[in-house]
Amino acid sequence: MNIVDAHCDVLCKMWLNPSLSFEDGQGLHTNLNQMRRVGAKLQLFAIYVPESVPDSAKFDCALEMVDLFHEKIIQPYDDVVAVYSKKEAEQLPDGKIGAMLTLEGVDAIGKEATRLRTLIRLGVRSVGLTWNYGNATADGILESRGAGLTDFGRSLVDLHNQHRIWTDVSHLSVRAFWDVVEHGRYVIASHSNVKAICTHPRNLDNQQLTALIEKNSLIGVTFVPKFLRNDRNASVSDIIHHIEHICSLGGAENIGLGSDFDGIDQVPKNLTCYSDYPRLVEELHRYYNDDQVNGFLGKNLIARIPS
Secondary structure: OOEEEEEEOHHHHHHHOOOOOOOOOOOOOOOHHHHHHHOEEEEEEEEOOOOOOOHHHHHHHHHHHHHHHHHHHHOOOOOEEEOOOHHHHHOOOOOOEEEEEEEEOOHHHOOOHHHHHHHHHOOEEEEEOOOOOOOOOOOEOOOOOOOOOOHHHHHHHHHHHHHOOEEEOOOEOHHHHHHHHHHOOOEEEOOOOEOOOOOOOOOEOHHHHHHHHHOOOEEEEOOOHHHHOOOOOOOHHHHHHHHHHHHHOOOHHHEEEOOOEOOOOOOOOOOOOHHHHHHHHHHHHHHOOHHHHHHHHHHHHHHOOOO
């Protein structure tokens, strides 16, 4: 099926529980055997450092997840390939699954841009400045102050522009979102939904969605039930509703998928793990043509990897 998924938290889950196997871990929403069966093309793996990690240990934690990525995700399997560029994503041979590193929140770097440059050199290709709360770069969406980018935050967006990597707006405050849209050359919302359908703060309103479409950004529709429905009683049909709304704004070619598998404790009732992706694909084919479905599943994202 050539599925490309813009966001999962497998690395954090495996870091927290080293006994989990990426190949067949029953405690993972996303494991390799499922990806092989369903037809994965490219998976973006987030480095998310839990809030419980002391500030003094956060950068070490991030480095440990980079090491885990290579030692437990890439190295043991002949059919899993680390991907660092658009060209490599486009040229993945049949039977190979690409894996790309992202960073979800820069708390791990403190105020040291050198640490971010190091992570970029180690393969990170997309950076979200915050998780849900404030840090040295900006406020997250749940920080009541609602501040935008700091001077340091702007300098990091400039760094992303220089290195041709994405700045991810999915967790930013509204003001910081607009600052990134103004200053960022390569912008993505890796896992966010439509606020007009579900009012959770993490979702994006029509003005924000339109701005991303006008900027030719990728919008990763996510499977998080509380981002799909206000009552959280979500199913595959709710994902279609969010996709249709973005299409109605002119964003059919900007839509991707960002499951947030392994970063959530509740899943849609008929989309409980990676193996269930065919249910979503079947539903998509009820409403969209093959080219559109292939775009949603991955071609739209790969086309927008900075090159």
